[in-house]
Amino acid sequence: MNCNVPTDIVFSFTGFATRGGGTDHHADGWGIAFFEGAGVRHFVDHEAAVKSPIADLIRKYPIKSKNVIAHIRKATQGRVSLENCHPFVRELWGRYFVFAHNGDLKNFVPELNGPYQPVGTTDSEAAFCYILQELRRRFDDALPMLPELTAAIGxxxxxxxxxxxxxxxxxxxxxxxxxxxxxxxxxxxxxxxxEAVLSDEEVKVDFSEVTTPDDRVAIIVTEPLTTNETWTSFGEGELKVFIDGLPLDD
Amino acid sequence: MNCNVPTDIVFSFTGFATRGGGTDHHADGWGIAFFEGAGVRHFVDHEAAVKSPIADLIRKYPIKSKNVIAHIRKATQGRVSLENCHPFVRELWGRYFVFAHNGDLKNFVPELNGPYQPVGTTDSEAAFCYILQELRRRFDDALPMLPELTAAIGxxxxxxxxxxxxxxxxxxxxxxxxxxxxxxxxxxxxxxxxEAVLSDEEVKVDFSEVTTPDDRVAIIVTEPLTTNETWTSFGEGELKVFIDGLPLDD
Known part of the structure; x- marks a missing residue:
């Protein structure tokens, strides 16, 4: 989720967490990270999201954030354990970076010779460490301008x-x-x-009752979360950057 | 807390969290980190611990861990915000390191020219970044043996x-x-x-009912948490290393 004002994710997380062992087979742990200013609240659990007491707290406690990344895991590489739960958090250039990955990488053995070393055993954390290592190598000690950063990440x-x-x-x-x-x-x-109606739970919400006219929220997911809204597909190989609730090129 | 078997911290956290705005003035946020294998559960909140919904979860949900670090904050340097809450977590040598600080440093401006840059504005996070930077500089890419690591940290x-x-x-x-x-x-x-009786709450627990004879737990705090046990003071300038619930030199 990416927004222009701090927004809670209770509605979307309710549908999403149900896929963690409920309506879907992603039951090998879950996690979520909320930016709050420069800080991050990071919750991970190797229990299935559908039965995790911490997921239950997040479903009920409206933490407000402009950037949230959540993940439910179906283990492909790396055992079911806390250190293998996404999202991962590391610091670069005095900022926290949060990362989550859906998919499976084969024969991906990047040379990690910089300060970012995986703690767990997933292909995903290795990919995250590689991205941070290479960004730091390209741009040295300072955050570059957004177009340069975006091109490098792409x-x-x-x-x-x-x-x-x-x-x-x-x-x-x-x-x-x-x-x-x-x-x-x-x-x-x-x-x-x-109004929006969740695919995975018998839940709906009328956003007009809980928003102001200036609010803008982008939700990005692998599979659409609601049944009565029009979701836009990404193209294969496409990278989009969202700021203040909008994709940059729109 | 440092233990030889994964132990929950519900009893000690109950007394400790009360000091976060209840029996004590440390009301400018709090945090706790639990190791679970190589992974870390990290909870921070800039609400006073005594009224935080996340602290409430931890008081009730027995997360078991061999190493836990918790902190309640009285802001001295750095505003009340999430990025300034302890404990801080960073990765070094493919391991997470967790750090918390009680106290106040004056004119502490270390040269941070390595990969660890503070996200927030506390003297504490600067000290943590400095420690990790210098450990990495001294021992390069690999965790040293414990005596060398201990000497360097000292x-x-x-x-x-x-x-x-x-x-x-x-x-x-x-x-x-x-x-x-x-x-x-x-x-x-x-x-x-x-039996142990908390100083800050009318709570007591009989540990003989919830332990096995092989369990061993060290609790380290700035001020003793219980009224009916004998706590050992550290000497000024003393560094102790705890492993499996025991200080190493005992």
Whole structure:
């Protein structure tokens, strides 16, 4: 989720978490990270999201954030354990970066000789460490301008995606970068807001009752979360950057 | 807390969290990190611990861990915000390191020219980044043996403590390093276990009912948490290393 004002994710998380062992087979742990200013609240659990007490807290406690990345895991590489749960968080240039990956990489053994070393054993964390290492190598000690950063992330994603499926999200708290390899969809909710009905739970919400006319929220997911809204598909190999609830090129 | 078997911290956290705006004035946020294998569960909140919904979850949900570091904040440097809440987490040598600091450093402006840059504005996070930078510089790409690591951490703590109060805890998930500048106490609970009574809440627990004879738990705090047990004071400038619920030199 990427928004122009801090927004809670209770509605979308309710549908999403149900896929973690409920309506879907992604039951090998889950996680979510909320930016709050420069800080991050990071929750991971190797219990299925559908029965995790921490997921239950998040379904009920409206943490407000402009950038949220959540993930439910179906283990492909790396055992079911806390250190292998996405999203992953690392610091670069005095900012936290949050990363989650959907997919499976084959024969991806990047040379990690810099300060970012995987703690767990997933292909995903290796990919995240590789991206940060290469960004730091290219831009040295300072955050570059957004076009340069976006171009670099696009090149690195394309390189990694040659090894398999690499649907991924990455955020530094101001922008959210989303790369589609096989499946990614987004929707922008803005004035006039209407009702949305979840695919995975018998839940609906009328956003016009809980928003102001200036609010704008982009939701990016592998599979659409609602049945009565029009979601836009990403193209294969496409990288989109979301800021303040809008994709940059729209 | 440092233990030989994964143990929950519900009892100690109940007393400790009460000091976050209840029986004490440390009301400017709080945080806790639990190692679980190589992974970390990290909870921070800029609400006072006494009224935080996330603290409430932890008081009730028995997360089991061999190494836990918790902190309640009285802001001295850096505003009340999420990125300034302890404990801080960073990765070094493919391990997560968790750090919390009690105290206040004056004119502490280390040269941070490596990969660890503070996200927030506290003296504490700067000290943590400095420690990791210098450890990485001394030992390059690999975790050293424990005596070398301990000696290096001791030297860095002594250097930092010249700038003010530096009671700190640091853990990589296997060992817990605790440095006392002005106030730190510990207790080792082991067989035969007895009853403990919290200082800050009308709560007591009979550990003999919830433990096995092989369990051993060290609790390290700035001020003792219970009224009916004998806590050992650290000496000024003393660094102790706890592994499997025991200080190494005992």
């Amino acid at each position: 090149e690195l994603c394309a390189e990694i995606a040659r090894h398999g499926t690499f649907n991924m999200m990455l955020s530094d708290g101001s922008a959210l970068f989303a790369h589609c390899s096989t499946s990614l969809h987004y929707i922008v909710r803005q004035h006039p807001f209407s | 030297e860095l703590c002594a250097e930092i403590a010249r700038h003010g109060t530096f009671n700190m805890m640091l853990s990589d998930g296997s060992a817990l390093f605790a440095h006392c500048s002005t106030s730190l106490h510990y207790i080792v609970r082991q067989h035969p276990f007895s």
